[in-house]
Amino acid sequence: MTLALRYAARSDVGLVRHDNQDSAYAGPNLLVVADGMGGHAGGDIASSLAISALAPLDTPEHGPDQALQDLEETVERARQDLVHASEISPELAGMGTTVTALLRSGNTLAMAHLGDSRAYLLRDDKLTQVTVDHTFVQHLVDTGRISPDEAETHPQRNVVMRVLGDFDVDLTPDMSIREARAGDRWLLCSDGLSGFVPVDQITEVLARCESPDEAADMLITLAMTAGSTDNITVVVADLVDDETTPAAAPTETTQVVGAAATDVAAPVSRDTGTEPATTESAPADPADDADDEDDGTDDVRPKRRPWIGVLVLLLVLAGVGLGGWWAYGWTQDQYYLGVAEGQVAVYQGIPQDAGPLTLSRAVEVTDTSVDDLPAYWVERLDGSIRTGSLDEALERADRLAEEAAPTPVPSPSPSPSSSPSPSGSPRPDSSPSEEPAQAAEEGDA
Template identity: 50%
Template sequence: MPAEPVEFRYAARSDVGLTRRNNQDSGYAGPNLLVLADGMGGPAGGDIASSVALAHLVPLDSESHPAEAMLPLLRAALNAAHEDLTERSAQDSELKGLGTTCIAIMRAGNKLAMVHIGDSRAYLLRGDTLTQVTTDHSFVQYLVDTGQITPEEAEHHPQRNVVLRVLGDSQADVTPDETVREAILGDRWLLCSDGLSGVVSAETIGQVLSDFDDPGACAEELIHLALLGGGPDNVTCVIADVVPSGTSGQTAPQIVGAAAIDRSAPSRGGTGAAARAAALANGSQDHGDEGDNEDEDEDEDGKHRWWAPVLTLLVAALVAGGGWLGYLWTQTQYFAIGESGSVVIYQGIPQTLGPWSLSHRTEVTDISLSDLSSVDRERLREPVVRSSREEIDAYVTQLEDQADRNTTPSPTPSPSASPSASPRAVTPAPTDPGYTASPAPSPSESR
């Protein structure tokens, strides 16, 4: 009996975190392709590296391909990205050492092909069981594999961030891990950067993946937990459910992180792949981009040094045609930000084009920043971007609920209450910022 046709129901979200100056992660979710890339090389190169990786992979989502062609196509795209990055590094001394991890899952019918390089991770939730599908290409994983340390020791090893395989300016092995498997109805896939997996435990990740039906809301909660855990790195999540064909209602891709705002690449030279990735983002109608659209990728020695060529390119594009359509697209986007002690909603994108602003204020909410958690206040220092009014309203509703909880006094126990009665304590996973799931699994259930 032939398998039922399937498709992806997907979402991508990204956040700069609480300590980094710019977002070097890039994520992509589309009808037939999922990609996660975590760039490295400092502010001068990591954002470009992850954007370039996406730029070479994203065209694979533009048309359907036979199942047997998926791995060769993915392999060729990774090789092209590696050569592109190596060339950029050779041509620009500021880009020495740039590189990126990369995970990509491609769908053809009921088959999935995956390539992986680096320490970003892919998880699969099937039923109640969460499985880490990828193996980290990292120094501590090598120590674990060779029996020199335990997995528990690896979590706190001082060299846990040393990656042995990356795309880019590296003499190390760049051969990716490759697999082909069935797309099973009901499966949920998560691709994430180590900004999530290094902060939130696998147990809690599995619980959140089980508790939240909507992929976008699920990604939001995972990022929120990573921020509660300190947000020491950029955090990016790409989530896709395998659902019956024709039920997702999605066709437009979601591009987040550096690839969605890659403004420095045009002045860097090279093949322009990163600029093409940015163009893909600007042409999308279903962004899931987080609040990382800030001007934090400027270096201290030459602020705005790339604005002249970028503005020239943008103005030329507007003059050449499609400018009005581009502006209309910006007005389908919304973002929230903290201003003057309140949460404010803007229509448009948090960018300017010369003297023109591409956004305008639409609402000053009743939410006081002082009523929110420190994590949410910190996050709202930069724009939190959503792809529609409905999505930004949903985000603001979450903030309202949190503000209400924070300002509602705890009930005083009745004098007649039994002295032995007390609320059940829920102990979070050791590495978690404290996640209480509802409902909680029984002790006999495994993750």
């Protein structure tokens, strides 16, 4: 049996944040989620550098015994990149990021984990949280000092004790080997999802949605509906037997989302719904993930200098040993949904101009008017909705057309004396479980 990955990556700035400090990568052999520390200088740079360091691992050349070592060594290399970047640019000192990564090697998966991003495994309709949060509150739960229920509302629930950064804390990642089975569905996510959406709702979505794309979209929507005050990033991946399951063909296009997508392809700020990331002028406490959940606001911080984006771009290209022409070619393999003259449009490229070079063009302008869409989708389109391929972009455009379709108006009753039949109400979404969940599953990191 030959196993392959079928995957989808999504990232959204969320309802409150002004910038996206999350990054994610999904490829045929590698899945990564990195959540830049919201209260740290350069969280977006930190998560982008982590992705750029790990991306070269996305090859099928790792033997089962070598994959774990390769992954651990590359995480350390990412830390060194963060240190080097902060040395070049002192205002970035103190930046950090979580890292949760899966590297496929045959029928096994090597895993690295630092921080409070999470990995979940859906197997035989049962969802298991595979990672353990590296948070102060989780430590209190593990040592019996507080209960899981108390952890839900603990004032220090956002303090992360172990992350990838340029500061002197425990940076040793949790490393493990996981069995890969056909039919498994993996979810990697930032705490913008896991901190706001109950695990039973996550389970329902993963079990119900047929494709990773559908599941990823639904999870983002759930987090937004739940009022997530953080960036939201998910990677959903299915393990499939590509020899016997032609209908579930593996994904072949690499997907990069969040800050890494902006920084890799856009050294100059772009005009989208996700604003360019910013940095603080002074380093923050490296152990404190200041997510600002309580007040729902971001600190006012100065814009980072434009050359910081260029620095990230150069580091990415150096990490993969490729040049500018490769970078341009990569942009032309990307597709997204945007707006053209008030209509939903499918674009090839990325929503960014690099100096005089335009990196995108509309390949199809649909008949769907943006004015007919719900406000949530209008906001998503303003920031561009990335897709993995042209076919996927066209399919999602069709779905938006259905969203914009007017609701049929019922015909008036022919008899004024007849009473209208009560209309059925839609089935509400699953509500949070009344039973307190373990902090390792529901803890707000």
